Amino acid sequence: MEKMKLLLFGLSVWLLGNNNLHAQSALPVSGESNSTFLVVHSSPNSDYITLELLGVKQAQSFQIFGSDGKEVYQGRISGTQLIEVSTWNSGTYYVICGAQREKLSVSR
Structure with missing residues (x-):
């Protein structure tokens, strides 16, 4: 069951990461419990991106x-x-948090 969850999770991250209209993805942050995720929200032509760290109490670099x-x-x-x-x-950027890397696009 755990392998199935990881497969589905990986597929959803891949699908979301390849969406040119907007990106919203969640990745587990290494070294934390399985319920810790980094979520990246971005929209083309927006002046802001939003990062969310879910499931952890301590700040992460x-x-x-x-x-x-x-x-x-x-x-x-x-x-x-x-x-x-x-x-x-405009271009591709990478957010690194722990051992996780998330790709995002900025367009003008």
Whole structure:
């Protein structure tokens, strides 16, 4: 049953991560219980992205990198955090929290 849950979870993350209209995905954060997830919300042409850390009480470090590998943002998250991306170039970015990596797109 656990393998089936992981398979379905992975498929839903893949499907959501490939949606060009908006991205909303949840990934388990390494080192935490199975009920801890990083959720990334973004919409094209929006000036903000939202990160949510669910199922954990302590703040977790995270970084956001551009496709060129340069860090564009770093911080600690506990709960929900809104990040302004209005000055970022259009393109693909990666949110790293623990051992998890989530892809998001910013378009202007």
